[in-house]
Amino acid sequence: NGVFTFDPGFTSTASCESKITFIDGEVGKLLHRGYSIEELAGKSDYLEVCYTLLYGELPSAEQKEEFVSTVKNHTMVHEQIRNFFNGFRRDAHPMAIMCGVVGALSAFYHDSLDINNPQHREITAYRLIAKMPTIAAMCYKYALGQPFMYPRNDLGYAENFLHMMFGNPCEESKISPTLAKAMDRIFILHADHEQNASTSTVRLAGSSGANPFACIAAGISALWGPAHGGANEAVLNMLDEIGSIDNIETYIAKAKDKSDPFKLMGFGHRVYKNYDPRATVMRESCHEVLAELGVNDPQLELAMKLEEIALSDPYFKEKKLFPNVDFYSGIILKAIGIPTSMFTVIFALSRTVGWIAHWNEMISNPYKIGRPRQLYTGEAERPFVPVNERK
Numbered sequence: 001n002g003v004f005t006f007d008p009g010f011t012s013t014a015s016c017e018s019k020i021t022f023i024d025g026e027v028g029k030l031l032h033r034g035y036s037i038e039e040l041a042g043k044s045d046y047l048e049v050c051y052t053l054l055y056g057e058l059p060s061a062e063q064k065e066e067f068v069s070t071v072k073n074h075t076m077v078h079e080q081i082r083n084f085f086n087g088f089r090r091d092a093h094p095m096a097i098m099c100g101v102v103g104a105l106s107a108f109y110h111d112s113l114d115i116n117n118p119q120h121r122e123i124t125a126y127r128l129i130a131k132m133p134t135i136a137a138m139c140y141k142y143a144l145g146q147p148f149m150y151p152r153n154d155l156g157y158a159e160n161f162l163h164m165m166f167g168n169p170c171e172e173s174k175i176s177p178t179l180a181k182a183m184d185r186i187f188i189l190h191a192d193h194e195q196n197a198s199t200s201t202v203r204l205a206g207s208s209g210a211n212p213f214a215c216i217a218a219g220i221s222a223l224w225g226p227a228h229g230g231a232n233e234a235v236l237n238m239l240d241e242i243g244s245i246d247n248i249e250t251y252i253a254k255a256k257d258k259s260d261p262f263k264l265m266g267f268g269h270r271v272y273k274n275y276d277p278r279a280t281v282m283r284e285s286c287h288e289v290l291a292e293l294g295v296n297d298p299q300l301e302l303a304m305k306l307e308e309i310a311l312s313d314p315y316f317k318e319k320k321l322f323p324n325v326d327f328y329s330g331i332i333l334k335a336i337g338i339p340t341s342m343f344t345v346i347f348a349l350s351r352t353v354g355w356i357a358h359w360n361e362m363i364s365n366p367y368k369i370g371r372p373r374q375l376y377t378g379e380a381e382r383p384f385v386p387v388n389e390r391k
């Protein structure tokens, strides 16, 4: 009827129907296909969560075995992908490389880019889930100037990622089971989160019929920003900047000052007006990992104190600003030995399954091209003025 609503930032607009993930932001609940994030993080593993997000049910033992072995069949990247890296500066941000290389995967799979063919969509999902850790680790190795490590299919998903990150061809990789478990849990906690900015970007790009690799590259770009996936990197940079417990009050005051652009990174969420349940699991995991590794990290102490002071401050209480998933993830990633610049890459790697599950859900059902409207606030119609008559 020509009437449309104005909703900048989509704070109250549902853009689609979905059966994948449920969030109740008021109580701080997150379910994937009906299973709570706490149970999935405590009892499942990342590839099982991937299967569940993609297919809607937990796999049987046989289905799980088949899924894991199929994903493992796709872990290598085409040898020519290696050449891409040489075009980048060694100090390129790894997210810049990810945007380019993942988008370029579409140039390698012309045979399976028919989005209306369910088998093509399925093999694309396998390829993306399998190759993201390989490409992510290649970004790190390239920055270091070390040789790329081929994936090892005898290892678990997280173990293999750590092998490609930290192994070298001169000796057998030694991967700590504690670190591999912590890494796997981080992957689970980031696997999906319904219609966030990057997932909505993937859906919007996909709604034009664009190929899935290009859509995921669009998702990676949207994730990069500090208000979204880039927050985990920003949290550690912020903790570095705060420096010591004595400076916390100054930074809390800055965060409350509307004339200061500073925000407490890792705090606040569009949907959660209570504790982000992922942050609760991440916080516990953080303590476990540091205790098991015997690491005494002053940044964790600083983070806990910052959390305590912020949560007791009326500003944060009134605005219902709680720590989100990114508040503690950086500290665990740092303990694992992951450099700060790789944090958002790890988010992208983990979220790939969510992106592809949403893309597939959209393409498998009737959908329309996404085409938001706008509220025009520019000039009314006016006559064109020839250049020699303009003032």
Ligand code: CMC
Pocket: 009, 193, 196, 226, 227, 228, 229, 231, 255, 256, 262, 263, 264, 265, 266, 267, 268, 269, 270, 271, 319, 321, 324, 325, 326
């Ligand atoms: N520090 C200080 N004030 C804040 C913060 C913060 N971290 N977050 C929100 N506020 C204030 C904001 O200034 C606003 O105040 P007012 O009502 O006076 O204008 C009010 O709280 C509501 O915030 P908003 O920015 O309108 O809320 P939003 O839903 O548009 O933004 C957010 C949500 C996550 C982008 C924002 O809270 C933020 O920038 N947080 C820091 C970045 C961060 O941690 N992002 C990771 C999100 S979780 C991981 C993911 O899903 O990507």
